Amino acid sequence: MSGRLILLDSASLYFRAYFGVPDSLKAPDGTPVNAVRGLLDFVATLSAQYEPTSIVACWDDDWRPQWRVDLLPSYKAHRVVEETAGVDVEETPDTLAPQVPIIADALELLGIPVVGAPAAEADDVIGTLVHRWDGPIDVVTGDRDLFQVVDDARDVRVLYTARGVGKHDVVDAAWVRAKYAIEPQQYVDFAVMRGDASDGLPGVAGIGEKTAATLLADFGDLDGILAAAADDSSSLRPRVRQSILDSSDYIRNAREVVKVRPDLDLDAPQTLAPLSDGEVEAFAEFGKRWGLGGAADRVLATRHPRS
Secondary structure, three states: OOEEEEEHHHHHHHHHHHOOOOOEEEOOOEEOOHHHHHHHHHHHHHHHHHHHOOEEEEEEOOOOOHHHHHOOOOOOHHHHHEEEEOOEEEEEOOOOOHHHHHHHHHHHHOOOOOEEEOOHHHHHHHHHHOOOOOOOOEEOOHHHHHHHHHHHHHEEEEEEOOOOOOOOEEHHHHHHHHHOOOOHHOOOOHHHHHHHHHHOOOOOOOOHHHHHHHHHHHHOOOHHHHHHHHOOOOOOOOHHHHHHHOOHHHHHHHHHHHHOOOOOOOOOOOOOOOOOOOHHHHHHHHHHHHHHHHHHHHHHHHOOOOO
C-alpha cells in the first residue's frame, strides 16, 4: 500500500471528545452524543488536513490484558471500578459508555474499519499495523507511550493531541529529541525508568526524566543500564546504582508491559473505498437518528466530497 495511513487511538480520542464537547448535546431519544459528535469532528479535521488514503480506528478489545497485569499487577489498577465475570471494568463516565458502540457504528458506516484483537489494546493494534503499510503513517493519540513507534526512516509520526486535536503536535524524531533528549527507540526504556502514574507504572525511585535521559545517553538502553548497575567499576552514582538494582525485576517486567506488540494477527489496512450513494444515505439517516447535526455533515464531506 502507498499513500498516507491514519491510525486512530480510538479510546484516547473519544475520551478527549467527551470531556471537550458539552454534554448537553443529545440525540432525539435523550442519549448523550457529545463524544460521538466530537470524535466525528476530529476525523473530519484530520481527513481534511492530511488527506489520508486509509484510516483505521484502532480499538481496545482488552483495555487491561491479563498478560500485562501478570507482569505488573499495578498496571492500570487504579482505573478498575469492578470485576464482572472475571473481566476488569474500566472507570468510564456513565454518559460516555453508551456512546462507545454508537461511535463504532458511525465509523463502520463511513467505511472506516474498527480493528481490535484478543488480549490486546489499541496500542498493540497500532504497533502491528505500522508494519503492515508501506507509505507514510500518522498515529493520532494523546498517549505518550506511542512515541516508541516514531520512525523517520519510514515516515511514521505521531499526531499528539495533548493540547487538542486542532492544536496537535507533529511528533517526529527531532521532536522527541528536543522534548526528552532521547531517540524514539529509547522511549520504552525512558518511560519504564521515569514511570507513569496514569498507567500504574511506579518508575525507578529517584530517577526522573533528566536522569533517565542521561542514563540512556551513557549506556544506550536498559540492558546497558542494568549491566552498569551490576558493575562496581561503572560510573553510576551509588544512589542511582542501588535504585536500579532494587528495581531490576520491575525494570525487566515493565519493559515488556510498555512495549507495543508488533505481531498481532491482523490484515494490512486497505485503501478507503468511495462511499456509494446508498452508503451516503445510510450514514445521513444514522446522523438524523442520533442528532449528530453538522458533525455528520462535515465528516461525510471528507468521505464523499460530492455530498
